[in-house]
Structure formats: C-alpha cells, structure tokens
Amino acid sequence: MSALEEVFRAEHGRAVAVLTRQLGSLDLAEEAVAEAFAVAAATWPTRGVPPSPAGWVVTTARNRAIDRLRRDAVGTAKTAQLALLQAQPELVDVGAVRDDQFRLLFTCCHPALAPEARVALTLRMVAGLSTAAIARAFLVPEATMAARITRAKKKIAAARIPYRVPEAVDLPARLGSVLAVVALVGTEAHSPAGGDEPTRDDLLEEAVRLARLLVELLPDEPETRGLLALLLLTASRRPARVVDGVLVPLDAQDRTRWSRVHREEGQELVRTCLRTGRPGPFQVQAAIAAVHADAPTWADTDWAQVVALYDQLPATPVVALNRAVAVAELDGPSVGLALVDRIGLDRSPVFHAVRADLLRRLDRPAEAAAAYAAALDRTSNAAERADLEWRRSRLSG
Template sequence: MPAVSAVEIERVFREEYGRSVAVLVRLVGDIDLAEEAVQDAFEKAVERWPSVGLPPSPAGWIITTARNRAIDRQRREASRGSRQAQALLLYTQDDPVEEGPVHDDRLRLIFTCCHPALAEPAQVALTLRLLGGLSTAEIARALLVSEPTMAQRIARAKAKIRDAGIPYRLPADTDLPERLRPVLAVVYLIYNEGYLSAGFGGEPSREQLCAEAIRLGRLLVELMPDEPEALGLLALMLLIQSRRPARVTPDGALVLLADQDRSRWDRELVAQGQALVRRCLRRGRPGPYQIQAAVNAVHSDAPTAAATDWRQIVQLYDQQMALAPTPVVALHRAVAVAETDGPAAALALVEPLALDGYYLWHAVRADLLQRLDRPDEAVPAYKAALARTRNPAERDQLERKLRALSPPQAH
C-alpha cells in the first residue's frame, strides 16, 4: 500500500475533525468524551496509516475508532457503577456509525455551543474549537486574547454545558431568532479563518474551512428561510468566495481586489450571491451581514475596478454605521471615502479609530500616507502592520510595499 504522509493525515484532520466530533457528541452525549475520543482516533491514525495506507473511508475509520474508544471508556465507568455510563454504553452500541453525509449533527452542535446560558465569547471560542477544528492558539489569535485565557474560556464553556445539562439539539422554532446572532458570528469566523488563515503550514487559505462555513450557511438558510441575516451571511460568503481564484498568484502572492483579474471570478457563485442579496432587499429588514453582502455585490457588478460605484458603497457603509457602528466598519467606510473624496479625507477618518492592534488599520493608514506622498510616515505604518499579522501572503504584500517605498537601510 502507498505510504500516507503527515500532510495527508493533516488534511483528513482538517476536513473531518468537526464532523467527527459532532457525530460523537450525538452518540455519547458528552463533549469532552467526544473530543478526547476523536483526538485518540487521529493519534491512532498517525501510528497506523503511514504503514498500512489510507482506509477507503478515512472519515468512517476515524468515527468508528473514536466510538470504540468512547465505548471502552464508558465500559470502565460502568464497571464503577455509573448508571449514566451504563445507559450511554447501551445507546452507543445500538446506534450505527454514520459514514455518509451528515446533515444536521454539526448544526446541532453549533446551537448547543451557542446556548444563551454561555457568554458570547465562550460560544464563539467553543464552536471554533469543536466545529472548525482550530487549535486553542489559533482561536486566541483570531479573537485577540492570550492562549491561556482562551484555554480557560473553552474549558469553562464545556463545563457549563455539562453541569447545566444543556441539550444537544436544535432549538424550538420560537427560540431560533434569539439564538441566531452568535451562530451567524461563529459561521462567519470559521469562514474568515479559512479564507485568510494564520494557521498551519503557512497556507494563506484553508479551503476546507471555507467550504464548511458555506455548507453551514446553506443549512441555516434551509432552517430559517425567512431570516434575512442568514440569507445575508450566505450571500456575503459566496460573493467573497467567488473571488478566490483571482486573489492569490501561482507563487502565493496576495492580489488586491483592485488588481484582480475579474475574468477569473466564479460567475456561478457571483450569481448565487447576488440573487440572495436581491431576496434580502425584498424583505426590507436590513442588517449588518446583508449590508456587507450588498457592498460585495456592488464590487461584483463592476466589470473593472475603475467602474466600481464607490458612492453607493459609502452609502451602504453609512447605513451599516447607523445600524451597528464599529471601528472596523468605520475603517472600511474610510477606504471607500478615499475613492470618492480622496486620501486626505479618508485619513482624517482613519486616524481617530481605536484600532492600534489591528493590522489592517495600520496597512490602510500606510497606503493613504503613501498616496499623499508622505513616505516618512508611511514606512513606520507599514512596519506596524507587519508586526501585527502572521499571514504569509499578507506579510509578503506588506514587505513588497515597504521595499518599494524605502531604501534598504531604512529597514
């Protein structure tokens, strides 16, 4: 049998971890046990697969092995007289392993993780850990907190679910709307982590996470077809995803939106996203995800970067600032203002924003200073942006801008 490389095992982990944990949670009813069993199964795969080869169904192998590990642990618990463990053992022995497409398990797990008994930061962190398969370090970077703080947050969230007896199921129809906001936030964070990841292997994009987020977005729309923000999030992800073929050069360099070859955009995804935006507009209940989707629809309408309707984009950001003002939204609005009123007007909007820890604030500021022919100020701004991002494609782009702007001795 052909040898299985560590890269192939890593790929299976990235593709199947979230699904496997979700299936195991349904089978054993315990998040900690499910996660430990899946991790044990992948450790076993690392030992066995390099010598025996990849099994015909890697996902099925992982789920079966994890279930057997969980049953072994439950049997040990049952031998100590735990009635709950005995019941779980009987349940998992009778329940068939699910090796085909899993339609609802991951969605159930998201709603479990996003229960209102948990604080929203814990909801987001736990879902990224269990569904996205992200490490604690990756989640800490994504949410801008320390790794020990994040580890503690995830452990407390799991304990809360266990101790409070939070059920592993979809909420009732009447409870869905109030549970939707954190669920949408989690799905979008999973998408963003995949689209521009600071994660393993120096990959600028982790396509499987993007695909999983879009899959979950489609499930949410099926579950709540009348919720315009669910439609808006799916439209937003599809429109951003449509540009993926043009956003990185063959050698891995990031290509800015203005420089992308628009003929390479996925027109099918563009059409799907624009159709969803039109559905949102007909409902007349605007929200942040719908507005962001509308902004991306304006970009997708323009045959060239020069033809972009920037005034419409500024108006959309004005609407978002009225609905849900944040410094990040204000930053994106300022980028659009630079195209309508010039870099000086945009810089005046950017400077007061409290975003020193955000690499994009420094990158936008550097670009505006460069356009204003103020290189002595642009150079340190580019360096500040570099210090705040680990993504290799972003770093390469910033370094190229810095080299073009400053003599070698300046850095």
C-alpha cells in the same frame, strides 16, 4: 502529514458532532477525536492513509471513548454513557435538519452561554479552528480565548444543555449567534490566521454549506439569505485572489477571473433581500460585496454607495476601518488616514496594513515601513506576510 492535515480540516467538526450524539458529552467527544488524530499522526506516515479516512477517524475515536469509559466506569453516569455508546441507538431527530454538525452548532449557541463564548466554542467544536485562529478573529490573546472555550464547555455540561436543533419558537433567540459563527468561519477561510495557505477553500465551502442549511431551516428570514449571499460573493473572488500561489489583494485582482456562478447567485440573493424590506447587518454586508462585484475594476467602484452602506452597520472598530478605506478612495488618503488613526485595533494586522498603504500613498515612506513592520509582527500566515513584504519593498527612500 499533509494528508492528515487535510482530513483534520475536513472531518474534525463532523467527527466531534457524531461522537457528541453517540456519547452525550461534548468534552468526551472532543477528547476521543483528539486521541484518534494522535493515533493517525503516529501510524499513517508508515501504514498509509486508510481508504475511508473520515470513517477511520470516527471509528477510532469511538473505540478510544469506549476504552476510556471502561476504565472510568465507576459511577452510574459513566456506565450509562458506555451502554449508550455500545448500543448505538438511533436517536430521534428534533427539529427540521438531520445533520449532526447542525445540532452541535445550535448546542454551542445556546442562550445560556455568553455571546462571545457561543461563537468561540462553535468555531472550535464545529469548524475545528485552532484556539489561535479564533483568538485572532476576536482580537484577544490566545490564553484568554482558551479559558473562554473551557468555561463554555463546562457550562454546557453543568447546565445539561440538550444536543438538538431547537424548536421553531426558540430559533430567533439563537439565530444571531449561529449567523456570527458561520460568518467567522468564512472570515477565517478568506484570511487564515496561520500556515502557508493564502485561503482555506475547505472552510469556505463549509461556511457556505452551513449557510444553505440555515436558509433551508428559516426560508423566511432575510438575514440567512444575506449571509449566504455574502459568503457566495466572497467565494466568487477565489480564482483571482491567489495567482501562482501569490496572494492578490482586492484592489489588484483581475475581476474577469471571478466566478460568474457564485457572483450571480450572490447578487440574486441580495436582490431578494432588498425586496423584503427588512435590512440587517449581513444583508448590508452582502450589498457592499455586491457593489464591488458590479464594478469592473477597483477604481470603478461606487465608493459613495459603499460608504453609505457602511453607515447602516453598527459602528464597530472593524466596520470603521473598512469604512475608512472607502472614504480614502472617495475623499483621498489623508482623510482616510485621519479616520484610521482614531480606531483602536492595534492587535489587527489588517489595521496596520491599511494604515501603511495610506501612508505610502501620502509619500511618507518611513512611517509606512514602520506600519508594515507592525502588520508583519501581527500575522503568521505565510501568504499574507509575503504580500506585506512585497508592499514594503515598493517603498521609496
């Protein structure tokens, strides 16, 4: 089943995008791809993985869609969909990018959808993230996220939102949602919501690929470069983030193992952004990552600069938590803890893990143990759980 999971992670988004172009229906495309993977789950363990698993998934999904349309071809709409799929016409590209997933990305980020729905739907359709993973990214219950995604798909169908890359004049209104989507794919890659893997390299590569496409599409927009820089600097830490299958937090990483290629490209992009003089949230986040990349160790980090950069970002709970970590390094754990205790992020395991680490540094082991337990209750990723258990085991008393 690991081979099937690997194909699902790599090809789900592409398959949905291709079938959406061929079918003209996001719902039908997703259902057809889901059926194809169900067939794979039933047949691959005994028959083996096909030579071209990606092509097999698309072909099987297409055949399933044809079968369903034939069964349901009562009205003219279904008949038209069936004719469109069987004919497989070469559609004329609209916009600058010839990429099915990129078209789907902009479709899911249409202004007719609420901002939260745009991001959630794109993470589900384009990146293939589970509803549970997306719910974690938004810090909401899974049932709430499932309903949000369903409503967004219905809105696309009802509003007949086109499947295309928008014209240049329409891009600015759509860019914020697209950037947020790609960033959240990178976040899920860096810290998966569940499973046994400490990181998702496939998702991070996908986020970098989409960010590069955004830079290609909008070369004069500094925020696209800022996002790409942030993702590259995050990717540079991969060789040191997991050692012998064990998750290594940033403060304990051997930075000599960081990828020089990714780090240098990311830092050069940050310098390019600074020269434009048009700062934005992703550029600031990339600048923070660059400060970490400049420091040979955690202790050598320019924490005053990190705090100053966080002060330039919107004051969201997540930004406040990260800023509190930096303040704790600059002014001490008691000051950092006072800031953390003002933040309402009870659903986040990171919030409780940060709080536990600060309590440990203040020699309050009982409270730290309770905070580690709260963090463990809120994460299902095996690597993160192992790291939290190890941290808890170091407590005295």
